[in-house]
Amino acid sequence: MSAAAWFKSRVGADRQAVRQSVDALPDGLWTKCPKCNEILFSKELEKNLRVCSKCGYHYRLTAWERIQITVDEGTFKEIEAGLVTVNPLNFPDYEAKIERDKLKTGLNDGMVVGLAEIGGHPVGLGVTDWFMGGSMGSVYGEKVARLFELATSRKLPVVMFTMSGGARMQEGILSLMQMAKTAAAVARHSKAHLPYIVVLTDPTTAGVHASFASLGDFIFAEPGALIGFAGARVAAQAGLIERPANFQTAEFQLEHGMIDRILPRREIKPTIIKVLDFCMGKEVTSDAE
Amino acid sequence: MPSKDWTVLDFEKPIAELDEQIAQIRRLTQEQGIDRSEEIAALERDRDRAIEEIFSKLTPWDRVLLARHPKRPYTLDYVRVIFDDYVELHGDRLYGDDHAMVGGIATLENRHVVFVGQQKGRDLKERQYRNFGMAKPDGYRKALRLMKLAEKFRRPVITFVDTPAADCSVDAEARGISESIARNMMDMSILGTPIISVILGEGGSGGAIGIAVADRVLMMENAIYSVIPPEGCAAILWRDPSKYKEMAAALRITSADALELGVVDEVIKEPLGGAHRSPEAAAQSVKSAILRHLEELEKIPIQKLVDARYKKFRSMGVFEDISKKKPHKEELSEPEAQEDQCEA
Incomplete structure (x- = not known):
């Protein structure tokens, strides 16, 4: 397709x-x-x-817009699109919110995973849409884990664009466990000497930032993106008042050594290709010729 | 008076009053030399019945209060009872020594082990010193350093979880609190030695799971394990902080819930009235549970153990796969559609 x-x-x-x-x-x-x-x-x-x-x-981009500007034209094939949310805790109003966001985004969950090519390199790709605030519940975590497992078995790099408010509260402790699940899947992929490239986009916070989003071999971010551990409302709850002006931004994270580079949107794809060339052993060609 | 004692929870007041009566009679016995042991025994029976009655009706919010009980034994209280001997070790070799995270080497019935855990403080001064049990990146990195030491010398790791949350200050953020928690989970998932985690009190979100990716996760009866504190969740999701009791129920954070949802392997029964009424007995229960699981884990070859650990966390979560079913479209939207426990 x-x-x-x-x-x-x-x-x-x-x-x-x-x-x-x-x-x-x-x-x-x-x-x-x-x-x-x-x-x-x-x-x-x-x-x-x-x-x-x-x-x-x-x-902010939709998952589709992100895919379109990132992959080689026509190469994206979605996987695991059939995974759908149930309401494991019988949490009040959860189904209604899921249905609302299905309608709004045309997706079953915020995490969209698949196979694609970037600069001719076959990769496993994960992108996120603003579905339930990009939050990570069981489906989201499962898709991330399956992407890494497929990439590990096919010896593919993983490229991940994150956008998330954190773990999904409506699935309670099961959402917390997705942090461990995804981190464990990254570990196995990494042990197989396969590259993992993360691009943090606005916003990437809390449970997602404190799991697979912080585990890339290469971590990039879009300018001005909100990036941090405590979500804005959680930080407010915790009474965090005094903070630097650039607190929890891409710029703050760069200043403190947490990310490799800030990349304006237009530079993301060319940089990913350079990194993939580096990792996947493409011969170096000289620009001078 | 016991009823004004801030370390007594509201629902504990009838118990505290009976305790006080018993103590008074004991004092009088000593002063007057009259034997009133029968009276004491009767009162103690009354008290224990009151405790059973009260504890049979605890709400999820009551469990939150018990998990945060000011008299609840903390990590080092358990460490002192469980281990025959221990040496605390400090520092992450990168920045500093986090007092909210303790760890070291210890002996446990002819075994050498490594332990780590969050540590809360008892009085105001110690609470501040321990940062209320909220570890910074330095604490998580100290924990990981010690766990790698365990792997190097092939010793099992015991982790004790008791934290409201990881520290989310500017300091913590600047040194990469997210990275430290993520790294711990990743490295624990492939650590080549047995790991047992015990949720002692508050299993607070990322702060807890950052040291709880283990072969066996045990949980105290009155501990809680949650993705977010109920107060915060009520404020954020329902925009009504006053609904924290309802949220405590909705989030399913008790030990019974965690067991049912498959995120812990065993619930450790607490002494009558909660761990704080008999810290020594609580620690002995934890010790025998740890020993029992260690004996099982030590028989498993390391690679098998690590694979099983992966499968364990890999299988957590509940969802449905509609691509595997071939029903008519109408059926898909039915709420009672069967839940699919995923398999690794």
């Missing part, structure tokens, strides 16, 4: 309607940057990979 057909099959008119009502001005031709208030021509914004041309603000 082509990438576009895949997208069409999963995302209906609902998605477009939501996207327009949230992001765009009434006629849909123009969009206001939430950071600098610049009025941007929507088509130009798309062309610029949804980065504000004035202030460099990086809009």
Whole structure:
């Protein structure tokens, strides 16, 4: 299935309607940057990979948009799309929220995993959509674990784009266990000498940041992304008042040695390809020739 | 008066009053030399019946209060009873020594072991010194350093979990609290030596699982194990912090819940009225459970053990795979669709 057909099959008119009502001005031709208030021509914004041309603000991407700008055209094949959430704790209102976000995103869960090629390198790819705040429950953790297991058995690198508010509260302790599950899956992949590249996008916090998102051989982040251990509301609960202005941003994490580089969106794919070339033993060619 | 004692929980008040009566009669016995042992025995029976009655009706929130009980034995209280001898070791060799995480080498009935665990403080000064049992990256890295020492010398690891949460201060964030917890889980999942974890009191989220990826996870009867404190969860999810009691129930955080959900292997029964009423007896129960599991684990070849540990955590979580079923579409949305425990 082509990438576009895949997208069409999963995302209906609902998605477009939501996207327009949230992001765009009434006629849909123009969009206001939430950071600098610049009025941007929507088509130009798309062309610029949804980065504000004035202030460099990086809009959040849907899973599909991320896949489209990352993989070699037409190479993405989704796996494990049939895993769906149940309500293991009988948590109040959980089903309704899941149904709402299924409709909103056209996905069964925020974590979308599959096989793809990037710069000609076959990889296992994980991307996240803003489904239940990108939170990690049983399905999410299982998909991450299965991706790493498949990549390990096929000797493939894993490229992971994270976007998450943390462990999913509605699945309680089972969500906490997904942290251990995913970290253990990364361990086995790593022991097989296979590369794991993480790109932290806005926001990556709490249970996801404190598990597989922090375990990459290479960790990159988009500019200005919120990255940290305690989610904003948890930190507020804990009474964290005095903090530096850039606290829990990509810039803060870079300053403290927690990530390799901050990459503007346009540089992500070329950098991933360079890293894959390095890890997977592509011959070095000289630019001078 | 016992009823004003801040270390007595509301539902413990009838017990405390009976305790006080018994103590008074004992004092009088000593002062007056009159034998009132029958009266004492009767009162003790009354008290024990009261405890049984009260403890048979504990709510999940009551368990939270017990897990955080100011008199509850903490990690080093257990360490002193369980191990014949121990030497505490300090520091992560990277930055500092975290007082919220203790660890060292110990002997346990002819065995050498490594132990690590969060440590809470008893009085205000010690609480601050121990940072309320909330470890920073330095604590998690100290724990991992000691666990690797155990692996190197082929000694089993015993971890004791008792933390409200990992520290989330600016300090902790700057030194990579997320990375330290993630790294611990990853390295514990492949550590080449047996690991037993015991949730003693508060199994608080990432702070707990950061030292609890083990071959056997045991949990005290009145401990809690949760992805988030119920108070915080009520504030965030229901935007109503006053609903913490309902949230404690909804989150399924008791030892019975954890056992049913398959995240712990065994619940260790506490002495009547909770571990704090008889810390020595509680520690003896933990010791015999640890010994029993160690004897099993020591017979398993290391590679098999590590594989089984992976499968154990790999199988946690509940979901459904609709691609494996071939029903009509209508059936898929039915709420009673069967739950699928995943398999490794």
